[in-house]
Amino acid sequence: MMKITMDLAYIEKMEVKKENENVEFRSYLKCHSLPSEEIDTIVHRILAEVTAQIDCTKCGNCCEKIRPTLDEEDIIIFAKGLGMPVQQFKTLFLTHEKLRKPNLIFEELPCPFLADHQCTNYDSRPKECRSYPHLHKGDFTSRLYGVLNNYGICPIVFNVYERLKAVL
Numbered sequence: 001m002m003k004i005t006m007d008l009a010y011i012e013k014m015e016v017k018k019e020n021e022n023v024e025f026r027s028y029l030k031c032h033s034l035p036s037e038e039i040d041t042i043v044h045r046i047l048a049e050v051t052a053q054i055d056c057t058k059c060g061n062c063c064e065k066i067r068p069t070l071d072e073e074d075i076i077i078f079a080k081g082l083g084m085p086v087q088q089f090k091t092l093f094l095t096h097e098k099l100r101k102p103n104l105i106f107e108e109l110p111c112p113f114l115a116d117h118q119c120t121n122y123d124s125r126p127k128e129c130r131s132y133p134h135l136h137k138g139d140f141t142s143r144l145y146g147v148l149n150n151y152g153i154c155p156i157v158f159n160v161y162e163r164l165k166a167v168l
Contacts, residue, residue, distance in 0.1 A: 014152070042168070068105065068128035078126060
């Protein structure tokens with residue numbers, strides 16, 4: 001069993017150090033002769049091994065570095081979980097994404113609801129937060145830009161991508 005890396009400073013350093021290698025591997029995956037479904041199967045197997053050893057609630061780095069997009073359903077559920085009126089929640093905590101105006105994101109980083117590496121409104125968190133780091137989804141090779149964006153942020157992504165390089 002390959003050792004899991006959880007050291008965020010090391011992962012961040014490796015993002016810079018391995019940038020060219022990671023981009024080359026991305027290109028390799030895009031042009032690889034393996035069918036997308038086969039790569040998905042490998043990624044999902046590695047993901048299961050990695051996530052069995054990592055507790056996201058002990059990390060929370062995604063909440064430190066990323067602003068999820070919230071749709072109206074997310075906003076209603078999150079506000080209800082806080083026991084707060086929707087409009088008050090929007091006014092106090094959300095702002096429009098600059099490039100995609102109708103979308104709302106948390107105004108501050110880190111997320112104002114992060115405490116002790118965990119969401120204080122965990123059961124009501126937005127869909128993007130529930131789904132992060134999105135490696136469980138299909139068609140991995142069509143989402144490699146996002147994977148590389150998360151490589152230096154999320155220990156799960158880092159470990160999965162490094163193991164995938166070793167396997168392929």
